[in-house]
Amino acid sequence: MTQTDELEDTQAPLIEHLAELRTRLIRSAIAFVIAIFICFAVWNPIFNYLTTPICQALAERGQECGLILIKLQEGFFVAIRISLMGGFALAFPVISYQLWRFVAPGLYKSERGAFLPFLIASPFMFALGASFAFYVVIPLAFDFFLNFQQIAPDTGAAVGSEVDGGTAGIAFQGSVAEYLSLTITFIMAFGLCFQLPVLLTLLGKAGLVNAKGLAAVRKYAVVAILILAGIVTPPDIITQVILFVAVYGLYEVSIQLVARIDRKREADLKAQGLWDEDIDGDGAAEDASDAK
DSSP states (O other): OOHHHHHHHHHHHHHHHHHHHHHHHHHHHHHHHHHHHHHHHHHHHHHHHHHHHHHHHHHTOOOOOOOOSSSTTTHHHHHHHEEEHHHHHHHHHHHHHHHHHHHHHSOOOOOOHHHHHHHHHHHHHHHHHHHIIIIIIIHHHHOOOOHBBBBTTHHHHHHHHGGSSSSOBBBBOOBBBHHHHHHHHHHHHHHHHHHHHHHHHHHHHHTTTTTTHHHHHHHHHHHHHHHHHHHHHHHHHHHHHHHHHHHHHHHHHHHHHHHHHHHHHHHHHHHHTTTOHHHHHTHHHHHHHHHH
């Protein structure tokens, strides 16, 4: 076989892979576009659902729930933003399936069995983090922020009205776009942070990290999590502490999950007669004890 024939043989599989990738991307894009139109048709109910925390917080204070449009086009772009986010969430199962169908043929059977659980766990953990943010963190944050209003007692009127003699008043009149941005920031921050066990466990499965190493960098992880909590959450101590506790707890859970992977890897190597106590004994064999 000449060098030209060898080049043609290598180009053919590459072209086939590119064609397969194009097909998967087109199918994912079609699903995404369809999902966007579906969400655009019902963007108002979705937005009403997203405003539940602020409406409940205002109702507890005897105030009406109302958000305002600062700019003429603001309502339209809010609808587009909700449609894009909702469309991605709705189309994600199709997109992840297309990704799996593209990657799976290139994996061994054992690798497919190892990768598939992580593909399922990732959206589950994101949904768990988003739900935690929406039902726990956001109500606490909004209650904290609304405490800085100045409302006349017993009337619910803003201080500064005729009721209390002209004192300067502070009353919440939220922008639709600002409220949506703040809510999405909370949901995305917690949803992404809840991916930590999935990421670290996947790295442990690939042999890139081990429980002993993760346990050894705990103090650095604490600092990193504190910095992350300060960046992705508003400047109030309540949400920052909640995010820190949640993410650090997930970090500890990740160490235990990686330790289980290390123990299983050690058992498999010993069963195959490939375990060298002198070389590997300080690694995975001690991970479980050092991780505690």
